[in-house]
Amino acid sequence: MQIIPLSEGAFTVDKSKLFVPFNINEDDLQERAKGSLLVEVQPFAIVTAEDILILDTGIGFQKNGVMQIHQNLLNAGIDPAKVTKVLMSHLHKDHSGGISKINTPIMPPMIKKSN
Numbered sequence: 001m002q003i004i005p006l007s008e009g010a011f012t013v014d015k016s017k018l019f020v021p022f023n024i025n026e027d028d029l030q031e032r033a034k035g036s037l038l039v040e041v042q043p044f045a046i047v048t049a050e051d052i053l054i055l056d057t058g059i060g061f062q063k064n065g066v067m068q069i070h071q072n073l074l075n076a077g078i079d080p081a082k083v084t085k086v087l088m089s090h091l092h093k094d095h096s097g098g099i100s101k102i103n104t105p106i107m108p109p110m111i112k113k114s115n
Contacts, residue, residue, distance in 0.1 A: 001046065001047065001048050002046070002047040003044055003045070003046050003047075004044065004045040004046075004047065004076045004078075005042055005043075005044055006042070006043040006044060006045055006054075006058070006069060006072040006073065006076065007040065007041070007042050007072070008041035008042070008043070008058045008059055008061070008068050008069070008072070009021060009022075009040070009041060010022040010023070010024055010038060010039070010040050010041075011038075011039055011040075011041060011059075011094070012029065012032045012033075012036040012037065012038055012039075013036065013037050013039060013094075014032065014033035014034075014035055014036040014037075015033070015035060016033075017093075019039075019041075019059055019093070019094065020032070022038060039094060041058050041059055041094045042056075043055060043056040043057055043058045043069060043072070043095075043098070044056070045073060045076060045078055045083075047078070050084075051084040051085055052078060052082050052083050052084050052085075053083070053084065053085045053086070053087060054069070054073075054083055054085070054086045054087070055087050055089065056087075056088060056089055056095040056096070057069055057086060057088070057095070057096055057097065057098030057099045058072075058094070058095075058097060058098040059093060059094050059097040059098065060093075060097030060098040060099075061097075067080075067098060068098070069098040086099065
């Protein structure tokens, strides 16, 4: 088994609930809105002999038209189309935002439909 971190980076979140990218080496948390929380968004890929599992799907941001979680998978040598299961720890945006775009699932279906 192999466990691969798929970091989406650090963000601050304030009462607006918007995720604002935060560069730990350049940004100053004290300059963010009062009460801002610093969070690291960290999905994981778990590769076994039978499956490629994703634990959480991140925020759902896109870079250059590509979902960040897809790019992170590709960077790790994993074809996103080969993912067999997606496990969600809970449904906060930073854990589930990458599960779909509007009306378009981007991860495999959780339950297969029968005819």
